[in-house]
Amino acid sequence: MGAWLCFEDEAGQGLRPPKGRTWGRRGRTPVVHVTAHGTKRVSMAGLICTKVGHRPRLIYCIHLDRGPAKGRRKGFTETDYARLLDAAHQQLGGPIILVWDNLNTHVSRTMREMIAARLWLTVYQLPPYAPEFNPVEGVWSHLKRSLANLTKRSLDQLTALVKTRLKRMQYRPRLIEGLIAKTGLNLQPP
Template sequence: MTPPTARTWARRGRTPVIRVRGRSRRRISIAALTCYKPGERSRLIYRPRRDDGRRDRRKSFAWTDYRDLLIAAHQQLGGPIVLIWDNLNVHLTAGMRQFIAGRDWLTVYQLPSYAPDLNPVEGIWSLLRRGWLSNTAFTTPEHLIQTIRRGLRSIQYRPDLIDGCLAGTGLSLTPTTTRVQPQ
């Protein structure tokens, strides 16, 4: 609920001030997949998870939430998935490893540790923070969720932005082939 700050214009000597009533300990977590396939438009699949503020419940995504996101993505995309993700501890749990091992349509590669510059989803978060979430004081958690959904939905309809997030990593979709010379 703490608003991210961004730059804005104002008259000289009149610094704009946004008053925030109080900080909330509630959290909103989002998991997202950027989906690329040569010859098709890029896609963004995401799921938000809202912390209800209860102490006895988990505040962020569990491995089962990621599992459900991957199953939904598989159904939506209708084909095998090659998943490249970071080394978040939830991605490496025993339950997630068992789930991955039991799915022939899912191939997983881990990014190197501390390499957010290779993750296209980080570009999505940057777009969201710099655009729809910047300079806004959210009054309620619902206001924050609504703004996040509006921002992500508009990114979904702009495959050029999703492509730009992949280009920003320096990675590409074209597979490299190695020629082997017969001896």
């Protein structure tokens, strides 16, 4: 078909850093002081895109949740996903076969209508509870390991750090190839 095969997933990170291992002086346990009050968080949606004869790509977008607001969704909406897919289509310059999970936003009536309006887009759902088939899960794992034990005092600092780390991953095609290979899926044409 000459299409890009894209896997999509989303994740979030609050001001409280993920726990990680570290070194410390003998007899002194390292302590990380955190000011993780509130529900502020950075939501991330990412695509790993692959096509035979091209280097794999990582495309992402960020959504900030600055705290509680009535009637407002914390994470990505159908419109946010449509913007991400439109941007990916523009960057990749070809049709897209999208593989994603069964998140309620992905299977909603509004999302189905948006997908039907994009003739260049074909969508497949991953089986329930099968994150091991999605290479984007590895992106979030790699990102969160790099954020372990780092404290950020504001959402803006956390956002800048997340963007920097994701940008670094974009320029490491071998890392992206490794994340795809880890799924065990054979993506070579027959």
